[in-house]
Amino acid sequence: MMSLETLLQKMWVDYCELNPAAKRIYDLFVAEGETVINDHIALRTFNHPRLGIESLARQFKKYGYVEKGDYTFVEKKLYAKHYEHPNEDMPKIFISELELEKVSPFIRETVNKLVDQLPDSVIESETFAMAGRPWKMTYALYSELAKESEYASWVAAYGFRPNHFTININKLKKFSDIHVLNDFVKSKGIVLNSSGGEVKGTKADYLEQSSTMASEIPVKFDDGTHNIPGCYYEFAKRYPLENGKLYQGFVAKSADKIFESTNKQK
Numbered sequence: 001m002m003s004l005e006t007l008l009q010k011m012w013v014d015y016c017e018l019n020p021a022a023k024r025i026y027d028l029f030v031a032e033g034e035t036v037i038n039d040h041i042a043l044r045t046f047n048h049p050r051l052g053i054e055s056l057a058r059q060f061k062k063y064g065y066v067e068k069g070d071y072t073f074v075e076k077k078l079y080a081k082h083y084e085h086p087n088e089d090m091p092k093i094f095i096s097e098l099e100l101e102k103v104s105p106f107i108r109e110t111v112n113k114l115v116d117q118l119p120d121s122v123i124e125s126e127t128f129a130m131a132g133r134p135w136k137m138t139y140a141l142y143s144e145l146a147k148e149s150e151y152a153s154w155v156a157a158y159g160f161r162p163n164h165f166t167i168n169i170n171k172l173k174k175f176s177d178i179h180v181l182n183d184f185v186k187s188k189g190i191v192l193n194s195s196g197g198e199v200k201g202t203k204a205d206y207l208e209q210s211s212t213m214a215s216e217i218p219v220k221f222d223d224g225t226h227n228i229p230g231c232y233y234e235f236a237k238r239y240p241l242e243n244g245k246l247y248q249g250f251v252a253k254s255a256d257k258i259f260e261s262t263n264k265q266k
Contacts, residue, residue, distance in 0.1 A: 001124060004063040004090065007233050012042065014130040015162040019231035021190065021215045022049035022165065024215060026233075028188060029167070032174055039168035040082070043129055044155050046210045047097040048115050053081050055123055056160070057093050071252045076151060076259060077102040082250055091166070094250065096259075098151050107152050114156060132161030139221040142228065146264070152261050157219055157228060163262070164211065165242060169237035170246065178208045178237045185212070185235075192263045193232070200254035206247030208237040214262045232261040 014024040016142075045051050057067070067082040072079055080096035100108050119134040125131060137156055146153035154163070167181075168191050175181040182198055191213045192198050200209045214229040236244040 001062065004085075006124040007059075007063075007127070007129075008038075008041075008091065008129065009202075011130050011162050012038075012165065015165055015231055018158070018161065018217065021212065021231070022231065022233040023210070025188075025190065026167075028184075028263075029172070029175070034172050034174065037089075037168040037171040038091040039164055039166040039234075039238075040098070041095050042163045042234075043160070044151065044163050045095065045110050045160065046115070047079065047099055047101075048111060049113055049155070050118065050123065051097070051118075052080075053095045053097050056129055057083060059126055060093050063149065066190070069093075069249045071231055071250060071255060072187075073252060073256050073259070077083050077149070078259070079150065080250075080255070083191045084192075084234065092224050092248065094255075096151075098149065098155070103152065105149055106159050107148055110141065110145065110156070111152070130162065131160045133157065133209055135159070136222055138223045139226045140223060142221065142226075145241060150263050151259065153240060154229070157221075158230075158252065162231065164232050166234040166236050167187060176237075178210055178235060181235055182210050193258065195263075196254075196257035197258045201251050204252045205254065206239045206241060207249075207251050207254065207256060208239075209251075210235050211258050211261045216264075229262045229264055234258065234261075 003130050043056050065085050068084045070081045077099045083093040114135040122131050122134050142153050142157050192208050193211045193213050199209045208255040211234040212232045216227040217230040218225050219228050241247055
């Protein structure tokens with residue numbers, strides 16, 4: 001089994017290849033003398049019997065990750081869990097799934113057909129979290145899925161890979177205030193997700209978050225190459241609980257808006 005550090009590095013490289021804007025942002029902070037630490041990595045899937053959160057969590061559990069919290073997103077028909085490693089320097093893993101029993105028969109049938117093309121060997125691979133798209137996919141089908149669920153269309157188009165990485169604001173020196181960080185990012189011409197406000201959450205929630213809007217990138221489909229939203233970069237500032245320890249969970253109403261970072265920009 002490869003080391004956890006190797007897996008996380010491979011996931012970062014895959015993420016940056018899909019999302020060059022993230023590497024640019026990372027480099028901007030490094031150029032400012034910052035050490036960029038990752039707060040969490042987010043993954044997406046479907047709650048199909050062969051998939052679901054557990055199919056992605058399994059590999060991380062082998063490295064010692066433990067389930068800590070779960071979250072429900074009624075409007076988007078999503079359920080999620082987050083996992084933490086005993087070594088607090090390791091990023092948290094946030095895994096969400098589309099609840100297929102709550103979507104239209106069209107999406108359910110489409111997902112079933114896609115998953116039928118997925119070999120067990122891919123699911124069981126130690127690099128399943130960055131396996132990419134393992135099925136045939138057309139842009140026409142992607143577009144139809146997107147009309148009902150942006151989330152479903154994203155997973156159908158990209159498969160299994162990091163949806164976003166997250167800069168840990170608490171570890172930054174010059175940008176320890178999320179508003180200062182947001183202004184810096186925007187000054188470089190980068191568009192932030194403004195759904196529900198640029199900053200999601202408050203100090204009272206023990207977590208403030210912001211994120212970029214995913215850049216559109218060329219994706220090869222069976223019916224041609226088309227530009228669609230890829231991945232985004234998130235920024236998280238955590239606050240101490242009454243016991244003095246930083247809050248390590250997530251806030252559902254904030255995460256609900258963060259999901260929209262992969263929406264197509266109008």
